[in-house]
Amino acid sequence: xxxxxxxxxxxxxxxxxxxxxxxxxxxxxxxxxxxxxxxxxxxxxxxxxxxxxxxxxxxxxxxxxxxxxxxxxxxxxxxxxxxxxxxxxxxxxxxxxxxxxxxxxxxxxxxxxxxxxxxxxxxxxxxxxxxxxxxxxxxxxxxxxxxxxxxxxxxxxxxxxxxxxxxxxxxxxxxxxxxxxxxxxxxxxxxxxxxxxxxxxxxxxxxxxxxxxxxxxxxxxxxxxxxxxxxxxxxxxxxxxxxxxxxxxxxxxxxxxxxxxxxxxxxxxxxxxxxxxxxxxxxxxxxxxxxxxxxxxxxxxxxxxxxxxxxxxxxxxxxxxxxxxxxxxxxxxxxxxxxxxxxxxxxxxxxxxxxxxxxxxxxxxxxxxxxxxxxxxxxxxxxxxxxxxxxxxxxxxxxxxxxxxxxxxxxxxxxxxxxxxxxxxxxxxxxxxxxxxxxxxxxxxxxxxxxx
Amino acid sequence: xxxxxxxxxxxxxxxxxxxxxxxxxxxxxxxxxxxxxxxxxxxxxxxxxxxxxxxxxxxxxxxxxxxxxxxxxxxxxxxxxxxxxxxxxxxxxxxxxxxxxxxxxxxxxxxxxxxxxxxxxxxxxxxxxxxxxxxxxxxxxxxxxxxxxxxxxxxxxxxxxxxxxxxxxxxxxxxxxxxxxxxxxxx
Numbered sequence: 001x002x003x004x005x006x007x008x009x010x011x012x013x014x015x016x017x018x019x020x021x022x023x024x025x026x027x028x029x030x031x032x033x034x035x036x037x038x039x040x041x042x043x044x045x046x047x048x049x050x051x052x053x054x055x056x057x058x059x060x061x062x063x064x065x066x067x068x069x070x071x072x073x074x075x076x077x078x079x080x081x082x083x084x085x086x087x088x089x090x091x092x093x094x095x096x097x098x099x100x101x102x103x104x105x106x107x108x109x110x111x112x113x114x115x116x117x118x119x120x121x122x123x124x125x126x127x128x129x130x131x132x133x134x135x136x137x138x139x140x141x142x143x144x145x146x147x148x149x150x151x152x153x154x155x156x157x158x159x160x161x162x163x164x165x166x167x168x169x170x171x172x173x174x175x176x177x178x179x180x181x182x183x184x185x186x187x188x189x190x191x192x193x194x195x196x197x198x199x200x201x202x203x204x205x206x207x208x209x210x211x212x213x214x215x216x217x218x219x220x221x222x223x224x225x226x227x228x229x230x231x232x233x234x235x236x237x238x239x240x241x242x243x244x245x246x247x248x249x250x251x252x253x254x255x256x257x258x259x260x261x262x263x264x265x266x267x268x269x270x271x272x273x274x275x276x277x278x279x280x281x282x283x284x285x286x287x288x289x290x291x292x293x294x295x296x297x298x299x300x301x302x303x304x305x306x307x308x309x310x311x312x313x314x315x316x317x318x319x320x321x322x323x324x325x326x327x328x329x330x331x332x333x334x335x336x337x338x339x340x341x342x343x344x345x346x347x348x349x350x351x352x353x354x355x356x357x358x359x360x361x362x363x364x365x366x367x368x369x370x371x372x373x374x375x376x377x378x379x380x381x382x383x384x385x386x387x388x389x390x391x392x393x394x395x396x397x398x399x400x401x402x403x404x405x406x407x408x409x410x411x412x413x414x415x416x417x418x419x420x421x422x423x424x425x426x427x428x429x430x431x432x433x434x435x436x437x438x439x440x441x442x443x444x445x446x447x448x449x450x451x452x
Numbered sequence: 453x454x455x456x457x458x459x460x461x462x463x464x465x466x467x468x469x470x471x472x473x474x475x476x477x478x479x480x481x482x483x484x485x486x487x488x489x490x491x492x493x494x495x496x497x498x499x500x501x502x503x504x505x506x507x508x509x510x511x512x513x514x515x516x517x518x519x520x521x522x523x524x525x526x527x528x529x530x531x532x533x534x535x536x537x538x539x540x541x542x543x544x545x546x547x548x549x550x551x552x553x554x555x556x557x558x559x560x561x562x563x564x565x566x567x568x569x570x571x572x573x574x575x576x577x578x579x580x581x582x583x584x585x586x587x588x589x590x591x592x593x594x595x596x597x598x599x600x601x602x603x604x605x606x607x608x609x610x611x612x613x614x615x616x617x618x619x620x621x622x623x624x625x626x627x628x629x630x631x632x633x634x635x636x637x638x639x
Binding site for chain 1: 488491537538543547558560561601602605606609610613614616617618620621624627628
């Protein structure tokens, strides 16, 4: 087999594996039924809100959590903010005993979100009365601007979530809070930037509520649901077990939330996905900020690939779960191959066809059948998700808009190739430091400076 | 702090090592490599088998020479199709063998399930590709070059892409199925 044939054969196999994966995630997503709710009073709920310079949003988040969920304790972790975050929290503590502040100071502070959450875990352990049944205590991680749906605790208490003693962690669906905003870009951005911002935010909402949700639905079957940084629920006894074996519940990868999910599974618990409740977070309306965020996620996924031997050796993770986790963790590396493979195959195909047919136009005339195949295998697997979104989450939108979203979503997915290249570059040069994703309410110049 | 519930009393899988599993896995991986190296010989066999099946749907007799399948022999209008490397079933069989080999290298996968899944997946993938050859030959004899192009390049490609995807899913589905007693959470 020649090098050209080998390359084309590899491209064909990777394409088919990708199509098979798309089909496999689509089926449980489309066939799922609503989850039963449970009694939240069976558990005690502790919401961890990691904060660094969140003065603009933290007050509203605390108020909302206290108003909507009268039984929760709110633990705000101030990671040595330069702004008035701590003062805002203290003002709330004066009026409510359910609000707690975990203060961290440099040089111990600003060492990563995982360390901040570990500090809150220790503070909670010290606060809980001796003799507390820690399997009935649930820790919820919410972003400083996160909005939990009203049914979040009822869903989390349900028989398929923490009502099952084998469940160690649960992840709520994620929606973009600014999906319908006319002006998602900050400050005095012009019309084009606002239009572009609306496009990016809508694509992120589609991505989380269809494609990622479908991946999570499959993981619900394989018992390998991935945890995210927002809307993450964990049983305290599961965190204890991880801390006992690994020193602390959260670890240092850039994808610390997915990493926690892996540890929960390795500890012998199951992770579940709660599609019938959600947490809202801000979508990013700027290309640069989006690429920065996704590069961090991609690099984190690459870092987590080191868990594959443990995942396969663990008797508590199902074979299907291990395979699903493998595909997810190897995806960035497969994309990296794709960055070079797809253009090579495309150029080779055109060059060979042109030489064989005598001219490019003659080849094009004889190869018309390739176009529908490209559409079916290279565009439809992406463009189909906005139609599910339209029928489930945006029923008032016209189908014509859904067609436009389909084309937009296909193009939006190409951002992953830019991110995977940058992530790989950072990985091999040992660059692991990342600034956190900033809120849209902050000034744009400040946003880029902090994220660069 | 109180003790938590006993979790994972029934392990999701048995990860104890089985040496013959690894040997079987290595054998399958070696088979995949052998197929790539000896793909010309495989295509000769493939052409011979295809000629016999094409005989059932085309007029006249069929025969094969190397990787070429001739049909319409004795009708005065003899045609032939070449099984190229990229059209060959080798491209479908090799990844399935390699994947099964990797699964068998992991002791948690049950050899019986992997083997059953592999056999069914191979049968499905090979049947799809054979169906493409046969349909292309029949279309060529009835509708000429245009019929061949349509079936071979368009309908046949779709059949093979989705047939191979289905074979891949079938292999993994059978290989990862768990005993009923531990399937409570997937219901």
